[in-house]
Amino acid sequence: MDLPGVPSSVLEALQAAARSLGIPRLALVGGVVRDQMLHQRYGRVWSGVPDLDWVVEGDAAALVAELDRRLGSKRISCVQEHGAFGTVAFQLDGIPLDLATARQEHYPAPAENPVVRVGTLQADLARRDFTINAMALDLVTGELIDLHHGQEDLASGQFRFLHAGSVQDDPTRAIRAARYAARLGFQLAQESSEQIRSTVHQWPWAWGHGDAALTAPPALASRLRMELERLLEREPWPQALDLLEQWQALLLLDPQLQQDPGRMQRLHWAQRLGLPLMPALLMGAADPVAVAQRLQIPGRQQQWLQQCVALCDWLVKTPPPLEATPSIWSTALEQQGWPPEAVALAVTLRPKQWKPLLRWWGRWRTIQAPQTARELIAAGWQPGPGIGEELRRQRSAAQDRSR
CATH class of the missing domain: 1.10.1200 (Non-ribosomal Peptide Synthetase Peptidyl Carrier Protein; Chain A)
Incomplete structure (x- = not known):
């Protein structure tokens, strides 16, 4: 096994410890396997390895203890054990590693958190989201494990969900699909994009439609927020959001966001003004504050949304004349107590008063006597x-x- 940037001594130490304990499978899993294959076989630029995720058929904590016994604290450091399944994060020769005991899961109800128990590597790979992320490199045997034809999808530049119930089990996989498609330049397989559309439209818990909204699992809201944050902060978000709209997956958040012609303008202005993109995205919802509360976005951003909604109402009812002097606009805004972020958020909506709002935000408010x-x-x-x-x-x- 060859991983750019990872010394062979790290892999050899893991392999020796696993064999000494009789561990049948110690496999590298996740995006690093996908990215290594894209780099070695198809010439994709190697972006580095932020961390290495391993799945162990056996006791992950026991494997780390064996490494520590063999190598000592000079090579093994920062050991932290998490969770009932003995997931262990540590560093070997300064390389961050995460070891997890192989597990299997099932979803007791659509979109609920899964029930997890100890399983095999095969069952662990079946938990993954897409074929291209369900491959593993077994360090014990040297075998590439590809039970779901991920290599074929890598070769064709597409990816697909592992099974027909993937989106029903976890609707956040739709957002993850948009993230990967935008980052890798891949196409989501036709049947997978259809799975998103059909699942979203069949939801019994669709938010914003009367009493059915009460059945939306709270755990789903926080997972949606986390996936959206990753999309907006780390990925080519214009392409990713366009894909979500194409797949009708923005219905996961709010029906009005699915039909939101001002989205790109708002987000580009938010980026230009140094605002977080999440509140700018949610300003296109029918009730931005309610969606923000449901998704549990940071409290300050919720406040900006509330203040921006109130500011927009004020702009309709009692603003100064458009041609009023800078001092009149400044006094009016500051008497209302609008924070700069709420004013900047209003600018992204481009009301007819956007120029004095922008000038107050960018210049007038900083002028002193x-x-x-x-x-x-x-x-x-x-x-x-x-x-x-x-x-x-x-x-x-x-x-x-x-x-």
Whole structure:
């Protein structure tokens, strides 16, 4: 086995420890197997290995203990054991590794968290999402294990779900599909994209449709948020979101987001203004605050959405005239208490007042009076409310000169 950037001594140490314990399977799994094959067989650029995920048919914690016995603390460090199944994270010669005992799972109900128990490597691979992610390199035997024809899909530049119930079991796999398709430039197999469409439309728990919304599993909401965050922060999101729209998978979030012509404009403006993309995406929902609460996005971002909704309502009802001076716009916005992020979020919607909003966000709010209170007192002003009024007057004049 050859992994770019991973010393052979690391692999040899793992192999020797596994054989000494009689472990039948110690397999490298996940995206690194896929990416190694894309690199070696098809010339894809190797992007490095952030971590190495291994599945053990046996006791993962016992294997790490054997490594520590053989190699000592100079080579084995940062050992952390997690979960009932003995998942162990550690470093070997400074290389981050994750070992997990092989497991199998089943979903007691659509979109619920799975029930997991100890299993075989074959059962563990069947838990995966796509054929191209369900391959393994067995360090004990040197065998490439490909039970779901992932190599064929790599060769054809496509990928597919492992079985017909994949999306029903875990609807977040639709978002993951868009992430991989955008990153790798692959096509989702036709039957898999149809699985997304049919499953989403058959949901008995579709949010936003009366009492059925009450049956949406809370665990699903947090998983959707995490997948969306990965998509928006790490992937070519314009392509990924277009694919989700094409597959009608944005219905997972909100029906109005599935038909959202302003999405790309909002997100590009949000990126330009340095805003997180999640609230800008959700501003296209029928009720952005309700969707944000359901997905449990960070509290500050929920507040920005609430404030932006209120700001947009204010812009319709009682804003200053469009041609009003910078000081009038600044005073009006600041009296309402809108934070800069909420104003910037409103800019992404491009209301007719977007230019004064953008100018306040980018320039007017940072302008200060040319004198300080201390300087006014030194010039003979008496301490009191008059100083505050003079500072406000000077600031307004400076703002108006900035036009």
